Amino acid sequence: MIDYQIDADGIATLTWNVADRPMNVLNLASIAAFDEAVRKAIADPQVKGVIVASSRPEFVAGGDLDLIRGIRTAEESMASSGPFSRTLRLLETSGKPFVAAINGTALGGGLEICLACHRRIAVDDPKIQLGVPEVSLGLLPAAGGTQRLPRMIGIKAALPYLLEGRKVAPAQALEAGIVDELVPAAQLLARAKAWLRADGAAAVVKPWDAKGFRFPGGTSQDVGAAQIFFGISAQLLGKTQALYPAPEAILACVYDGCQVDIDTGLKIEQRQFARLATSAQTKNMIRTLFYSMGDANRLADRPQGAPTRKFTKVGVLGAGMMGAGLAHVSAQAGLQVVLLDTTIEAAEKGKAYGAKLLDAMVAKGRLPAERRDQALALVTPTTDYAALAGCEIVIEAVFESREVKAEVTRRAEAAMDPDAIFASNTSTLPITGLAEVSVRPALFVGLHFFSPVEKMPLVEVIRGQKTSDATIGQAMDFVKRIRKTPIVVNDCPSFYANRAFAMLPYEAMTMLREGVEPNLIENAARLAGMPMPPLALIDEVSVELLYKALKQARLDQGDAYREQPQDAVMHAMVEDFQRIGRKAGKGFYDYPADGRKRLWPGLAEHYPLAEVQPTLETVRNRLMYSQSLEAARCVAEGIVSVKDADVGSLLGWGFPAVLGGAISYIDMVGAARFVAECDALAQAHGERFAVPASLREMASTHQRYHAI
Numbered sequence: 001m002i003d004y005q006i007d008a009d010g011i012a013t014l015t016w017n018v019a020d021r022p023m024n025v026l027n028l029a030s031i032a033a034f035d036e037a038v039r040k041a042i043a044d045p046q047v048k049g050v051i052v053a054s055s056r057p058e059f060v061a062g063g064d065l066d067l068i069r070g071i072r073t074a075e076e077s078m079a080s081s082g083p084f085s086r087t088l089r090l091l092e093t094s095g096k097p098f099v100a101a102i103n104g105t106a107l108g109g110g111l112e113i114c115l116a117c118h119r120r121i122a123v124d125d126p127k128i129q130l131g132v133p134e135v136s137l138g139l140l141p142a143a144g145g146t147q148r149l150p151r152m153i154g155i156k157a158a159l160p161y162l163l164e165g166r167k168v169a170p171a172q173a174l175e176a177g178i179v180d181e182l183v184p185a186a187q188l189l190a191r192a193k194a195w196l197r198a199d200g201a202a203a204v205v206k207p208w209d210a211k212g213f214r215f216p217g218g219t220s221q222d223v224g225a226a227q228i229f230f231g232i233s234a235q236l237l238g239k240t241q242a243l244y245p246a247p248e249a250i251l252a253c254v255y256d257g258c259q260v261d262i263d264t265g266l267k268i269e270q271r272q273f274a275r276l277a278t279s280a281q282t283k284n285m286i287r288t289l290f291y292s293m294g295d296a297n298r299l300a301d302r303p304q305g306a307p308t309r310k311f312t313k314v315g316v317l318g319a320g321m322m323g324a325g326l327a328h329v330s331a332q333a334g335l336q337v338v339l340l341d342t343t344i345e346a347a348e349k350g351k352a353y354g355a356k357l358l359d360a361m362v363a364k365g366r367l368p369a370e371r372r373d374q375a376l377a378l379v380t381p382t383t384d385y386a387a388l389a390g391c392e393i394v395i396e397a398v399f400e401s402r403e404v405k406a407e408v409t410r411r412a413e414a415a416m417d418p419d420a421i422f423a424s425n426t427s428t429l430p431i432t433g434l435a436e437v438s439v440r441p442a443l444f445v446g447l448h449f450f451s452p453v454e455k456m457p458l459v460e461v462i463r464g465q466k467t468s469d470a471t472i473g474q475a476m477d478f479v480k481r482i483r484k485t486p487i488v489v490n491d492c493p494s495f496y497a498n499r500a501f502a503m504l505p506y507e508a509m510t511m512l513r514e515g516v517e518p519n520l521i522e523n524a525a526r527l528a529g530m531p532m533p534p535l536a537l538i539d540e541v542s543v544e545l546l547y548k549a550l551k552q553a554r555l556d557q558g559d560a561y562r563e564q565p566q567d568a569v570m571h572a573m574v575e576d577f578q579r580i581g582r583k584a585g586k587g588f589y590d591y592p593a594d595g596r597k598r599l600w601p602g603l604a605e606h607y608p609l610a611e612v613q614p615t616l617e618t619v620r621n622r623l624m625y626s627q628s629l630e631a632a633r634c635v636a637e638g639i640v641s642v643k644d645a646d647v648g649s650l651l652g653w654g655f656p657a658v659l660g661g662a663i664s665y666i667d668m669v670g671a672a673r674f675v676a677e678c679d680a681l682a683q684a685h686g687e688r689f690a691v692p693a694s695l696r697e698m699a700s701t702h703q704r705y706h707a708i
């Protein structure tokens with residue numbers, strides 16, 4: 001794992017090569033091997049200086065999350081993270097110079113190795129990433145990162161790296177003072193040796209181990225730096241609603257750590273890490289953001305044996321909001337796109353949407369002009385179905401009408417290659433029904449994108465009754481090809497994400513009708529971590545859209561339709577008050593010219609406040625449990641897997657990552673408590689809080705959805 005070489009000049013090179021893993025990672029074995037190599041170099045009187053290097057394309061990619069995932073107690077945490085931190089402190093204070101030869105990406109513990117060394121020389125390659133991104137998974141850099149970085153570059157400069165997980169290329173790292181020198185790749189080791197020979201001996205004492213060390217820019221005891229903490233704490237709480245423990249723990253490490261010597265600071269870091277590693281919040285984030293999302297992205301649940309298909313050309317029917325976005329992301333992924341609409345003007349307009357997005361990227365310097373031109377050249381606007389020949393997949397995004405969809409399906413299939421896939425981007429209409437007009441229903445699938453397509457990473461791959469495994473697998477291949485994340489969903493009205501998410505606006509409107517203070521509704525959602533409060537969100541998507549879906553459901557179900565409490569609110573907002581949402585400048589909110597939207601005062605008149613208001617906790621539970629409960633129903637009905645339900649909730653509708661997703665949240669609350677509270681809500685507010693039998697069974701047998 002660590003190759004150990006010593007040359008004639010007494011320079012030892014410790015080369016990382018964790019051969020049994022796809023990348024150099026820090027795990028029990030590699031940490032132990034590194035520790036052994038470090039001790040050997042320190043103990044060997046022949047060794048004058050040490051180079052830490054890598055024989056892989058990356059330097060060290062970071063910690064192995066399997067190690068952290070299994071941690072149950074603070075003691076286990078200390079036992080797993082402590083040794084590495086101590087190894088790095090040992091090399092730092094060994095009296096021998098260590099130089100990090102950074103040939104590739106060094107993240108998390110990888111960069112922390114470099115920070116502990118006495119010099120950092122990096123290859124000048126903009127593709128290399130340097131940073132400590134642990135915060136994004138609810139963790140903190142626990143091998144000295146929170147202590148060394150502020151001591152090197154000052155508290156103010158260090159905080160964005162630690163709190164936001166900022167990653168930079170070597171050139172920016174040099175500017176920031178995180179690395180000392182850039183070299184061409186071919187000179188890396190020679191330059192490291194030259195430095196050890198010429199300057200190494202003079203650099204073996206770190207500034208913070210020398211007498212009279214002062215923090216660059218001062219510590220939390222100095223007025224200037226103390227103010228940084230006030231500002232950042234307030235900003236942080238505003239952003240996280242105090243739900244995310246990792247940034248707070250990092251801030252505590254820096255604040256407390258800068259008032260003590262580094263050895264004490266490193267102990268503080270270990271304790272804060274243990275607090276995170278054992279917390280439900282961090283486990284939630286690691287589970288869903290890393291493992292479940294990782295599985296979705298590498299298509300772990302792709303039907304076994306489904307043949308793969310190579311995609312080169314895609315047809316998009318309907319060049320409206322969704323079709324234009326679809327054409328854009330497909331072209332950006334290098335696919336040829338046939339963009340078809342009823343008039344050539346409409347098709348051209350769809351292409352122009354992508355052109356505008358690409359222009360903006362070029363203007364910001366994020367895309368070379370020739371790449372924009374290449375992407376645009378791939379899109380052919382047309383009205384002619386014959387152009388669909390040669391497409392491996394055709395996706396329809398025409399009006400949400402069964403008749404219109406049936407017509408384009410027939411016409412497209414007549415022109416398409418016989419083995420090409422037909423996908424519908426319908427948001428509400430079950431796929432099995434739409435596939436009835438298809439002459440090859442096994443090749444008919446749902447691909448439910450979210451708006452705006454260029455920003456939203458999730459795609460629901462919808463399996464109709466007759467969709468074949470091969471089609472599901474290949475539809476997943478396509479989603480991956482255009483760099484989106486697929487989850488597989490069985491057919492049902494509204495599928496998974498919209499169905500579960502709709503519970504949030506529905507419950508909000510129901511409470512409004514009951515006379516719950518609208519600000520209480522909005523704030524409860526915000527404090528629960530939802531990115532946008534529900535009434536504001538309904539305004540964004542427009543009440544009219546929800547009302548349309550309601551009318552369609554009434555029509556489809558006829559006498560069987562059972563009125564829901566929120567229906568009357570939607571009806572009144574659209575039909576009586578003509579307040580359809582933000583696009584009309586009026587909905588649950590007013591949108592005055594000053595840009596500061598305010599809740600519509602008319603709400604008080606039409607939905608007078610109840611004398612007794614529910615507690616914040618009750619409102620929060622109603623808003624959040626209703627989403628989780630619907631997700632649990634989808635799982636119970638076999639619509640979606642537990643993992644995909646979590647991933648879909650984070651990516652599809654911004655369910656807070658710290659709760660792990662709509663299903664993980666039930667585990668976090670505890671199935672028994674969740675069921676008991678839903679039972680109480682069902683008693684007070686109706687059947688929509690009734691729990692599925694399988695969840696009740698889980699509660700009574702103390703089971704969880706996720707093992708860890």
Ligand code: NAD
Pocket residue numbers: 317318319320321322323340341342346396397398399400401404407408425426427428448449450451
């Ligand atoms: P849109 O009204 O913006 O675009 C529809 C486009 O289809 C228009 O350009 C129209 O000219 C074209 N069209 C209509 N009939 C056609 C025909 N016979 N042949 C070819 N083109 C035709 O609608 P949209 O918001 O892009 O939605 C399209 C589909 O995507 C709908 O099924 C919708 O439910 C679904 N969807 C929408 C969203 C969303 O947020 N807007 C999200 C997911 C899915």
